[in-house]
Amino acid sequence: MAKVTFDEDRCKGCELCVHVCPKGIVVIAADRINKKGYHPATVIEMDKCIGCAFCARMCPDVVIEVEK
Amino acid sequence: MAKVTFDEDRCKGCELCVHVCPKGIVVIAADRINKKGYHPATVIEMDKCIGCAFCARMCPDVVIEVEK
């Protein structure tokens, strides 16, 4: 079991985390805009997360924290 | 037969020509001082000169002309 947390207001919607997640569970939240005006990234189906932290390591804005 | 001519007033008495002459015939004229205040180089026993122009090629001040 693993969990990722997004500090959403830091996110710039660059999609690098989306690109790099081996499980394909990171998506851009088309439904909301953060303080900076970006659609933030988020995880769907958190239970599929393996806690590899690829998303976090790839994120240029240190948005993501990973627990396992 | 060969001949070397010194433009004496350009000479700075550095002795590089003396050092390099294979015949050992270039010497510093201890008896005179040129316009610049140096004892100039000169050739003794010009007949021994082989016109190799080593002296001229070594001279940093383009003092020497060589004929052969």
Added chain:
Amino acid sequence: MTEQIIMAGFGGQGVMSMGQLLAYAGMLEGKNVSWLPSYGPEMRGGTANCCVIISDDMVGSPIVTQATAVIALNKPSLDKFEDTVVPGGLLFINSSLVDRKSVRDDIQVYYIPANEEADRLGNSKVANSVMLGAYLARAGSSVTPESVIEALKKVLGSSKQDLIPLNEKALKRGAELINE
């Protein structure tokens, strides 16, 4: 007569080119004009705004501190520039993106759902033209929509001339919304 306009929005909403177009059109009508971008730090992103002056006289300061009109394409722009409209001046609000009303009661305020109108016209990029059309339609602008189209023809590269009819429609739609 001097029009002093501030246009503001997010980067990418086309406020800069809208301003340039207006200035260009003003020039084509023989007016003195100036366009001044607010250039930020040497990085991208954020908000953008420009000042346009259209005048019969020589343009002094190109900075607009007391605007005869403000065109706000998003909420931060409204917040920032609402106060600069002179009493009796005009305020154009893109109601598609701005959810509040103006607090001023000494000016004329127009709410234009520019994004929705642009989407309806088939291209969300022309929201700026809808706003511009509205501005031009309000009483007394010395610039006509025809000059704007003329300016657009000159500004757009030959490859992009096909965008003109769309923009023409957008300008017209903006004007209609004002007069509705």
Added chain:
Amino acid sequence: MTEQIIMAGFGGQGVMSMGQLLAYAGMLEGKNVSWLPSYGPEMRGGTANCCVIISDDMVGSPIVTQATAVIALNKPSLDKFEDTVVPGGLLFINSSLVDRKSVRDDIQVYYIPANEEADRLGNSKVANSVMLGAYLARAGSSVTPESVIEALKKVLGSSKQDLIPLNEKALKRGAELINE
């Protein structure tokens, strides 16, 4: 009282250190002093000269344009500085290297065969000290040969203190020549 001295010669004749020594000695005697080299282009060789001022008052300009004394160790120096001696001033000529007489008749001129005397003392390098000795011996210098020796002791590194007796002799010899 102010002594304004120019010392000049070829590079290598020790005019610079002669001047420094004199200034140092003046300082030891509690005078105001200055030493100014003429520094040429950033290359070696050529002529060298320095100005020394020894005064009871504060030293103004360190440049000597009207010399109370000129010490010329070679001919170019004589040619260059002969004119700068004030009327009634002193001119010391190293007659070993200068083959002409002074053309001035309003000053006191001393001819000192400094190189020959130095050679006689066993070291051609002390020609400058011979000249300095002559200068000091002329009436009225505020600096004594003893102060010069004192200065020399301070200036020379401890390894070179053995040079002092020789310089002492040279100074004395210079003085003798003046008084001969």
Added chain:
Amino acid sequence: MAIVFKKPESLTDNPFHYCPGCTHGIVHRLIAEVMDELNIRQDTIGVAPVGCAVFAYDYFNCDMQEAAHGRAPAVATGIKRVHPDKVVFTYQGDGDLASIGAAEIVHAANRGEKITTIFINNAIYGMTGGQMAPTTLLGQVTVTSPYGRQAETEGYPIRMSEMLATLAGVAYIERVSVHDIKHINQAKKAIRKAFEYQIAGKGFTMVEVLSTCPTNWGMTPVESLEWVKDRMIPYYPLGVKKEAE
């Protein structure tokens, strides 16, 4: 559950001002992670460049100096000579390091100045809006090479790491990339090694990082990663260029 990844202590809380997807941010984080791991934050003095990373002084949670454009190695030299026991690093772009600051980096390297330079090669001037850098690839279109960079008139993209590796004072130089996780991990190792070599007093150390500039390359962030892999790495081969024993 334990935390397996979080923001390093050596970064402040200030959000980065970089464009979306710009890998400057990744490199910042890697440096901070290394500072955390080596426990040197309190002994580290960083030097920010002029370039997109100019505000680095707001991000690294240690004492910082902001240098004039290109002069970070000289500034770092001044700091290091005063505090030889401190860890001093510079963070510089390719315009900063390879163009205007070429003399300073060559001489810091040649002196074997005991500093670490993190060199961000993104083949462009990011901050000023996309002008040609000395590292811009041949044919690459930029604001000041609108017809694509031509070798004939503008010369070849410069390989700084290879050039500096010829200098005797250099203890360690490696070129890395951050276009995928594997390379990010490798980049971090290189940065760590550079700091370790500095601390060991071995000499000048530098890590060249191939980095993206989606904004001025006119690509999406993801496309930019591809471009690093497909276009930059072939010209700028990764790996250790010099390593002192």
Added chain:
Amino acid sequence: MAIVFKKPESLTDNPFHYCPGCTHGIVHRLIAEVMDELNIRQDTIGVAPVGCAVFAYDYFNCDMQEAAHGRAPAVATGIKRVHPDKVVFTYQGDGDLASIGAAEIVHAANRGEKITTIFINNAIYGMTGGQMAPTTLLGQVTVTSPYGRQAETEGYPIRMSEMLATLAGVAYIERVSVHDIKHINQAKKAIRKAFEYQIAGKGFTMVEVLSTCPTNWGMTPVESLEWVKDRMIPYYPLGVKKEAE
């Protein structure tokens, strides 16, 4: 009898101001001989440095520009871009080229600027009275390395030719010496080749000449030649460092 050696036409009649035995003069003559032989005097524009050779504009019998210290390659670039059909050369000392002018020479070389640089490496600052140059040997005593140059604090003597040879724009770099007749002849060949390569438009060309400074080395001119042979050449190996086909 025929004249087998005389002053080349490409030198003016002005006597050199160099110190006795300084080999700057030999290199001047070699350049002038090459200009004569290639018959390019009327097409040549030279750039003098700041250094002992600052007055080179008085000696070379062609159009000349005197550059700011270290900037000769930039000045030459300006000239060459205006007159691409002319032959442009710079003459620079090691302080000028390797220290203050490091960025300019790196970038002229990297751009493949079609100029020829004659680089006089005498391991010292001659003109200013004998300060340490980047090329000063380890242990060498100078005015600003009074205890001998130390690698630890001042770095290693820099091998510019080797460093620049890594750059793609370089067509030809050779290091030569003028400490004896054989090497003088070789030096001339190298200078000639450099000019020829420039004329052929191949790219940047440079000849590094190991040269003497008897005055600041504190040696006689003849001793200085020995020092070049015994001390400099072992550290600065002669030969071609790069040659484009």
Added chain:
Amino acid sequence: MSKVLMKGNEAIAEAAIQAGCRYFFGYPITPQNEIPAYMAKRLPMVGGCFLQAESEVAAINMVYGAAGAGARVMTSSSSPGISLKQEGISYIAGAELPCLIVNIVRGGPGLGGIQPAQSDYFQAVKGGGHGDYHLIVLAPSTIQEMVDLVQEGFDIADQYRNPVMILGDGMLGQMMEPVEFKERKPRQLPPKDWATTGWKGDRPRAVINSLFIDPQVLEEHVQRIYKKYEAIKANETKVECYNCEDAEIIVSAYGTTARIVRSVIELAAKEGIKVGLIRPITLWPFPADTFSSWVERDHVKAFLTVEMSMGQMVEDVTLSVGGRKPSYFYGRTGGMVPNPFDILDEIKKIRGGNR
């Protein structure tokens, strides 16, 4: 030709090309990046050469080389970059080479900011480099004038063999206004027979140099240049006086600030205050005589200099006013632009004797 709407920076570049400038050496810096960008696009089309130098130092020395080789050449930068060019500028002045240097000033000191400023006045006018020399400094206040002065600037540079600087600011560089590229009457210029073009023996050998090791020779050289400066003062001083007749307060301002002062004059007129403007167009030579001619007029009560700096040109104004009337200063700095109403307040304070 008809009018076009252009950014100031682009207008500078186009004007230079139309003036025959074919060489540009520069290094990127905000807020003047449109100049090199434009040049990079356009110069190759007209057979010219754009080169991005490795630094500002290299750029100014490339300019030296190209100018010495006889070309019409320019460079542009902004404040920190211009500081780096000071040695090169002094060399160019010393070697008497013509060229155009553009400074689109931003706030300083140090890295400062990127908003418009006028705090490089001293550097431009008094000599930021070493030694006795002057740049001819032109300060346009509209894009049209920018174009005209760029073209004029090249001619002045060539006529007197002296570097010319265009001192603008970020606002002038970034704003757009209509401009017309008029047919120009070029000046009758002396031939560049001193340039290094290859020596065929048909003229003296060309030597571009600023070294004169004999101080007497150097002094003569400098004095000769200063004689030239007298001619420049006599022939090239440019100034605009606006609304000065009857003005009670004369405001002095240049460039962007002068535009703002024009707005102030209107505001003041509405309140019945008569304000005039002396706008130096050449900052060096400074139009001191113009000030002298107004200073004795009874209706003029005081002078106020307005700058985007902590007070630089005000020294030249005060020198010109020569103590005959009071001389005041109002400025904003760091990229802040003076507000017309604040300037008006200053004027009122002066009138009210509160300053």
Added chain:
Amino acid sequence: MSKVLMKGNEAIAEAAIQAGCRYFFGYPITPQNEIPAYMAKRLPMVGGCFLQAESEVAAINMVYGAAGAGARVMTSSSSPGISLKQEGISYIAGAELPCLIVNIVRGGPGLGGIQPAQSDYFQAVKGGGHGDYHLIVLAPSTIQEMVDLVQEGFDIADQYRNPVMILGDGMLGQMMEPVEFKERKPRQLPPKDWATTGWKGDRPRAVINSLFIDPQVLEEHVQRIYKKYEAIKANETKVECYNCEDAEIIVSAYGTTARIVRSVIELAAKEGIKVGLIRPITLWPFPADTFSSWVERDHVKAFLTVEMSMGQMVEDVTLSVGGRKPSYFYGRTGGMVPNPFDILDEIKKIRGGNR
């Protein structure tokens, strides 16, 4: 301590060391080479660090780094080298770093010559770099004063966090005079808690910086610095008045030239002409008030500024005199040193109304 005979350049170096300076970064240039030479010898002996930088640009940025790191640090150069340092100097001023910069001026512009000159006054005093800032500029006229001002200079720099410049010339650098290194009472100086020394959390994180991207913040920063300048003006202005009581003509000169004017005063006295000297010791802040205090005296008929330049400080003198008395200039340049007799002639001309 007793007196020693020392070259000006060496005295500067020794004075710096005695003032606790332990870091020197510089690049060779005539006529100041004795300074780095001395430092290279002595600094290692006292646990300091001498480093010959690769260039003046690198040197000034090393100074920035070392000063930011909390050290007492200096650099020295001569005119062209100081021009290269202008960007760095502006950064140092902007980041408010204390350091000592020595300029042993030579003739310019360009490569110029190597003889003494005072033609870098504008550069030093008005700001050769970009932006609003000032150096504190000290102008010694004897070797003793050089020593005293070097030591004072370091203290002033530290007290106000501002770069200090010693403006000398080739003659002061090369000449020898007796000097005494006195026991000094060091000032009470604020702690350097802003320096980058490694952040242990016991103080705010140290950030050395001159970038303030928000123009409002930059303006506040500059205004705060200018407030500091007011304190410097009030506390640190130094000037010497000599023979001014009853003087008919007051000559103003600094440094070497002031010494020459002292000789002139004696010559003049012999001819019954009363000449005074105002010698600014701080060129910035300029002792304007001192001029004001003499200008209204009836016995003072005119002011004459003498410089080794084409006329630079004279502008500040004229500004201070404020039109209340005539202000004249006499100068030599390019390395030529004014002759006392020529200056006396100028004075006579002024008295005779021939100027």
